[in-house]
Amino acid sequence: MVDERNWSYLFSTDVDGLLTGTGRADAEGTPAEYRQAVDLARTLVTTDFSPESQIRNALRCRLLNQTTAREGWSPRMEISERRSLWRARPVLTVVTATLGVILVAALAWPSAVTGVAQGIETFVAGLVLGPHTSVQQVHPDRADVSSTESRPERPEIGQLGDGWIIRTAVGNFGGNVLPGRDGTIHQFSTFDQAQAAASFRLRQLGYLPSGYELRQAMLAPSGCVFLFYGGPDGDIVLAQMPVGEAQRSEVKHSDGVTVTVDTRVIRVLTDNPTVSVTLNGQPAGWIEDYGLMWEADGATYSLGGIGWTLDEAMRIAESLQ
Amino acid sequence: MDTTRDSFSAALPNELALVVRAKAEPAAFAAIYDYYFPRVYNYVRYRVADADRADDLTAQVFERALVGIHSYQLERGSFAAWLFAIARNAVSDWLRSQRRRRSLSLQTLRGRASPEPKPEDIVTANETHAQLLAAVGCLSDRERDLIALKFAAGLTNRRIAELTGLSASNVGVILYRAVRRLRAELSTGE
Numbered sequence: 001m002v003d004e005r006n007w008s009y010l011f012s013t014d015v016d017g018l019l020t021g022t023g024r025a026d027a028e029g030t031p032a033e034y035r036q037a038v039d040l041a042r043t044l045v046t047t048d049f050s051p052e053s054q055i056r057n058a059l060r061c062r063l064l065n066q067t068t069a070r071e072g073w074s075p076r077m078e079i080s081e082r083r084s085l086w087r088a089r090p091v092l093t094v095v096t097a098t099l100g101v102i103l104v105a106a107l108a109w110p111s112a113v114t115g116v117a118q119g120i121e122t123f124v125a126g127l128v129l130g131p132h133t134s135v136q137q138v139h140p141d142r143a144d145v146s147s148t149e150s151r152p153e154r155p156e157i158g159q160l161g162d163g164w165i166i167r168t169a170v171g172n173f174g175g176n177v178l179p180g181r182d183g184t185i186h187q188f189s190t191f192d193q194a195q196a197a198a199s200f201r202l203r204q205l206g207y208l209p210s211g212y213e214l215r216q217a218m219l220a221p222s223g224c225v226f227l228f229y230g231g232p233d234g235d236i237v238l239a240q241m242p243v244g245e246a247q248r249s250e251v252k253h254s255d256g257v258t259v260t261v262d263t264r265v266i267r268v269l270t271d272n273p274t275v276s277v278t279l280n281g282q283p284a285g286w287i288e289d290y291g292l293m294w295e296a297d298g299a300t301y302s303l304g305g306i307g308w309t310l311d312e313a314m315r316i317a318e319s320l321q
Numbered sequence: 322m323d324t325t326r327d328s329f330s331a332a333l334p335n336e337l338a339l340v341v342r343a344k345a346e347p348a349a350f351a352a353i354y355d356y357y358f359p360r361v362y363n364y365v366r367y368r369v370a371d372a373d374r375a376d377d378l379t380a381q382v383f384e385r386a387l388v389g390i391h392s393y394q395l396e397r398g399s400f401a402a403w404l405f406a407i408a409r410n411a412v413s414d415w416l417r418s419q420r421r422r423r424s425l426s427l428q429t430l431r432g433r434a435s436p437e438p439k440p441e442d443i444v445t446a447n448e449t450h451a452q453l454l455a456a457v458g459c460l461s462d463r464e465r466d467l468i469a470l471k472f473a474a475g476l477t478n479r480r481i482a483e484l485t486g487l488s489a490s491n492v493g494v495i496l497y498r499a500v501r502r503l504r505a506e507l508s509t510g511e
Contacts, residue, residue: 004494007497008493008496008497008498009493012478012493012496012497015471016477037497037504040500040503040507041472041500044453044471045472047363047450048363049372049375049450052372052450053362054376055380056358056362059379059380059383060351060355063351063383131355132351265348
């Protein structure tokens with residue numbers, strides 16, 4: 001019995017070493033039976049059945065939809081986080097209110113998107129478009145600023161607080177700049193130039209209404225790329241940004257809070273009616289008076305135009321290549 | 322051997338902050354879900370083997386976690402220990418319900434031969450996984466629980482002891498015996 005306790009203690013030590021990745025390569029000098037047990041433990045540690053799950057993504061979407069549809073998300077907690085983790089609320093509330101649509105493009109870590117919703121305790125509806133993309137419709141009364149701001153015919157770059165903003169004909173896009181990061185918005189005149197500067201493979205529209213062509217492109221501090229197609233009925237704007245796993249880095253805020261950046265997510269707030277649609281067999285969001293949003297192949301896409309019907313927007317979105 | 326940690330698997334970066342935020346923010350819950358899904362699923366799978374049932378129970382675990390995350394308190398233990406306590410309860414509830422059902426069905430079907438799985442029904446895909454799960458199925462409930470808590474959940478013996486009511490040294494002994502039995506089962510099947 002004593003002997004078994006000793007072996008079991010050694011075994012636990014070896015298993016813990018396997019779990020932490022610091023264990024010895026083999027149990028040299030131990031009986032064959034013990035070594036076989038350690039070998040099997042190694043197999044158990046590395047065995048992963050989860051790829052066999054049929055519900056992983058569907059459950060994720062369902063849970064997130066439950067959370068977004070829920071009211072009264074611990075507002076006190078949000079207030080404390082507003083101080084500690086988010087310092088650009090004016091940017092976002094302005095954008096949210098004037099646009100109806102906001103790409104939270106600068107937000108490269110999940111927690112940061114909390115800040116977007118500061119003070120918004122009730123969502124009218126929520127759509128989860130993919131593992132890293134969601135749209136939340138807020139009540140217009142929750143907007144802090146009037147939405148009567150005029151929309152420029154050509155995109156205008158601006159700065160609000162420590163964030164960036166691009167005002168366009170279809171609405172404004174904005175986000176914050178992580179501390180220590182370059183806040184410059186780069187401009188290009190061709191798709192190839194934008195592609196050379198982007199950190200991911202860009203896609204462009206294969207179908208355009210008559211009289212439209214690519215006029216310019218922009219690269220935002222977050223890595224989000226905007227393609228502006230000019231034409232007779234006003235700009236078509238295609239925004240695209242990689243989402244999901246990102247290079248891990250530490251961001252230290254002036255208030256001493258350090259955040260690990262390792263995931264990019266997009267969360268859109270809109271006070272326009274939003275409905276769930278299907279684009280190329282995948283979930284997408286149709287935002288009235290704006291256009292479509294969806295996630296595909298590790299990127300989030302946002303396609304906006306003026307006076308579009310859903311059918312027109314779908315036809316253009318389906319041509320993405 | 323055991324440290325003051327509750328689990329050995331690579332830590333979820335900023336886990337505590339994420340858990341706090343998950344009370345108010347879906348994206349934070351998503352990050353927790355992404356990290357813990359494989360561990361919870363594997364834990365459940367070791368306990369119940371059947372893939373469809375494992376899916377159902379895993380869904381229950383995360384749904385309960387989502388509802389209960391508001392009440393999670395750090396002082397009562399790590400988030401991993403809290404989550405796997407939920408998983409353990411979900412599996413135990415289901416196993417209890419199955420035992421009741423089995424008891425009822427045995428009474429009803431008294432006199433019939435007990436059905437044995439036919440060899441041709443054994444799925445050949447994922448053979449290694451199937452063999453492993455079959456061997457785990459030969460262990461006792463308690464041994465399966467400990468195997469799952471150790472190797473799928475990645476918990477320390479001390480935390481497993483707290484969850485199961487055993488002593489940490491007993492956990493170590495049972496685990497060692499269970500793995501040797503598992504090894505013997507697998508050898509028999511080779």
